[in-house]
Amino acid sequence: MGTVIAHAPDVLPVVIALVAGWLLLGLLRYVRADRGTRASIRQAVRVCFGWMRLARMAGLTVTDKTPGLLGQLTAPKGTTPTPRVLTPKIKVAADQFGVVVRAKCLPKVGLEEFQGAARFLADSWRCTRVSVLPDGPGRVVIRGVRLDPLVTQTEHRPTGRPPTDLSRWELGVDEYAAPVCVSLANVPGVTVAGVPGAGKTSLINRLVCDLAPSRAVQFAVADGKVSAAYEGDYADLRSRLFAFVGDDLDEANALFKRLVALRRTRSSAIRDVLGVKNMWHVGPSEVWPLTVLIIDGAHTYLRDYKGNDPQTKHLAALTADNARLVEDLVKKGRSVGFLVILVSQKVTGDAIPTFIRDVCPVGLSFAQKTAEAAVAALGDDIRNWPDASPVTLQDPAYVGVAVMAMQGRPGFTRIRTPYVPDADAARIAEATTHLAIDPALYLESVPGPPGWAGTAPTDRTVVPLAKRLP
């Protein structure tokens, strides 16, 4: 004991310096943070200081009647040490939306007890929403959001740098502000539905802007809502597309035919060229790029025309053929590097044939007017999750909010997708124009398997059949 007291004058300044440094760092972080994060930091401090008391009130403590070693040693002779009340240890972190509390479970205070107390914790911490999830054995993570991430609009500024993982599609954040992404590996088709002005284009803009700096991705767009590439939603991106068609059904048919021909060539050449049966085993590359076909206003090309006059018959024959071709790409294109994204205000069977829609593994829906439209976009199960239904997203505050079925998890998740300003899309497209090359050209220079060896074309070549980009 005497030695400890003797060393105190040396140790104390070190301890004071460490504490002062820690406080200074905290203060610096607070000053530099945005307004939302500052409010969350203050909230995190309140959570830390109030935890012992709150845990007792919320029934998240346990009484340990067996004295610990220290209790036994220090208890006065002939007395029984008083039982100890144990409180789960917590660590608190703050971000823009609220706090993340990691807690250690105790005997009889586990996941279920924390989940049962979630409502109470939300009220005490003044959170709009609190979720409790497992965080490894014996631990839980409590997410409390002060602000509702779903009604907090966000913006995405594309970096212009090639992504490290081409199979990750970052969609946005969920209702607890946790990032949501889907894996595009082995996904042949995605459907995106929602009423006009709900945010579908912004979602696609982000995907294109994030992937555009990579040489291993090529894009073709069929936009049924416009007649030329310089009109409409894809005008800013047109220079990064290797092919574009508008609402002309014959031109669209020619583009789909060309892509199916490429799909066939790829299917027969893949073993010789890549040495695997599935492109995703080696990933997309410049010579074998992931070929993304975006069909916006998909009903324009695929709807079922009914009528006996020659004009309607011609249109019906074209849309039936388009449906057959798109079906080919969705059903057979996965392993050879095709991704078809079908965007439509309505994805009911009359707009997009169910034999295409129902084989797309990823389905997203922005706001919908009716329960039937929600079921068409997300499947019958959405009826069992009324709180997550896109029908509840009709308020303007929910523009940019989509619903998606979670891969490998029951239920649906609501996602706040960020807005991508048109100027950013234009900037990225301009900077990456030189990367737009028809993926068929890599296969064109050789007769085909066996012994196929593709070479990268040096110039951007005009794509036959597709509308020339202005």
Ligand SMILES: Nc1ncnc2c1ncn2[C@@H]1O[C@H](COP(=O)(O)OP(=O)(O)OP(=O)(O)O)[C@@H](O)[C@H]1O
């Ligand atoms: N994620 C978002 N966050 C905030 N606002 C958004 C978001 N996405 C879109 N908006 C706003 O909504 C407007 C319409 O969005 P967008 O063009 O993406 O809708 P859309 O669903 O593609 O409509 P349409 O079916 O008519 O093409 C945008 O101009 C923008 O002002």
